[in-house]
Amino acid sequence: MQVLLSFPHVLGTPGIGTTAWHQADSLISADHEVHVVAAGVARPLPGAASVTTSLAAKGLRVPHKALGRDRAFRWHDTVARSVLARTPVDVVHLWPLAPGLTAAAAREAGIAAVREAPNTHTRHAWRVVAAEIEALGYPAERTAHTHDAAHLAMEEAELGAVTGVLAPSAAVADSFIAAGFEPHRVLRHRYGRRPSPRRAVARGADTRPLRAVYVGLGEPRKGLHHGLRAWLDSRAANDGTFTIVGRILPAYARLLQPQLQHPSVRVAGFADDVDAALAAADVLVLPTVEEGSALVTYEAQGMGCVPLVSTAAGAVMDDGVHGLLHRPGDVAALTQQFDRLAADRAELAELSGAALAHAEELSWDRAGEHLVLAYQAAIDAARSARAVAV
Incomplete structure (x- = not known):
């Protein structure tokens, strides 16, 4: 399969940059031909058919803010469209944000x-996060999930032009269908x-205090306040530990200071x-x-650490088998889950063993297989649309 992957950020950086890099790498490992257009590349991608950096001059990366973020995204989209015009591909894989120029060219x-769709539908995300912030009485700090009309306009233009949306979890899929997207x-x-x-x-069944860890940015969207409240309400807090790994937004840290x-x-x-x-x-947690x-x-799961996560986390696991x-x-x-596992180390050991065994199914190579199936569904849909048009 020949793929054009357009990523308007820096490929290989933490977060979505890492996700997109692994997607490309897994496709290359499976002998697909991958053409990458990225704002910049922080990690080499051996085996790519071609790599084009859209925000670079004389070998140096040009920061998005140097052009203005929206202008930078549009310029990237223009570069990706030009690569598409001269590169035969079966499918175009787009990452947000872009004004839809490449998507429209592919459709034509x-x-x-x-x-x-690395997150739920933007309107849904804004609504949920805004409600959480209001409930906390929290002085909002601007994040990637703060309302931005210009970015929403970009997103809607792109979403309107593509064959389909890639949803990595049921929560994401449901949010797009609720927003009016046809399920197919x-x-x-x-x-x-x-x-x-x-x-x-x-983990063993030996008796010892429960050790919990939260990993990620400390912000209302991630629900750290819910995790801390549940922990401090549980008996596990009497002798266990709750470790927070990650930066906490300043105003949020002040709000959570007592906990x-x-x-x-x-x-x-x-x-x-x-x-x-x-x-x-x-x-x-x-x-x-x-x-x-x-x-x-x-x-x-790859470390045998049992996930105690919300249904919004998009975890690939069976409730009560690999985690809770x-x-x-x-x-x-x-x-109750904290209390349950603090009191029943045998159940904790069983969940940990099952999670560790399940991790074999969670490799990026296996994820690449799922991605190719999604590509094929989009290719079939585009082929059917062409046949109807004729």
Whole structure:
């Protein structure tokens, strides 16, 4: 299969940059021909058919802010469209944000185009996050999920032109269908986990205090406040530990200060070695209220760390088999889960072993197989649309 991957950010950087890099790498490993257009490249991509950097001059990267973010996104889209015009491909894979120039060109040429949805539909995400902030009485700090009319206009132009939307979780798929997308245009796939050099072992049934870890940005959207409240309401907090790995937004940290000062809570800050933090814990806590499909839920299983996550986290796992799920904001359910596993180490050991075994299914190579199936569905849809037009 010949693929054009358009990524208007820096490929290989933490977050979505890592996700997009692994997608391209998994396709290349499966002998697909991949042409990449990215704003910049932080990590080489051996085997790519071609790599074009859209925001570079004389070998140096041009920051988005130097052009203005919206102008930078439009310029990237223009470059990607020009690459498409001279490159025969079967499918175009677009990542947000772009004003839809490449998507429209693909549609006009009868080429399938899919657009990644790393989070729920933007209107849904804004609504959910705004409601959480209001409920907290929180002085909002601007984040990627703050209302932005210009970005919404870009997104809607692109979404209107593509063959389908790539949804990495049921929560994402449901949000797009609720926003009016035809179900056949919402294509399910999933993300993956990178292999770790760290040896992973299942947790034992020995009696010892429960060790919980939260990994990620501390912000209302991720629900850290729900996790802390559930932890402090549980008996596990009497002798266990709740470690926070990641930066906490300043105003949010001030809001949570009383909970953060509890003797059982440890604020570790940002860490490069996330696997070490997961290996040192029994359970991963991610009570997020809005998400796409959090990579840390994949990584946790690879370390035998049992996910205690909300249904909004987009975790690829079976409830009660590889981890435990709760509804977003359901503090009582999460409290019961802490108590349950703190009291029953045998169940914790069973869940940990099952999660570790399941991690074999969560590789990026397996994710690539799901991605190719989604591509094929889009190609078939585009072919059918061409036949109808004729």
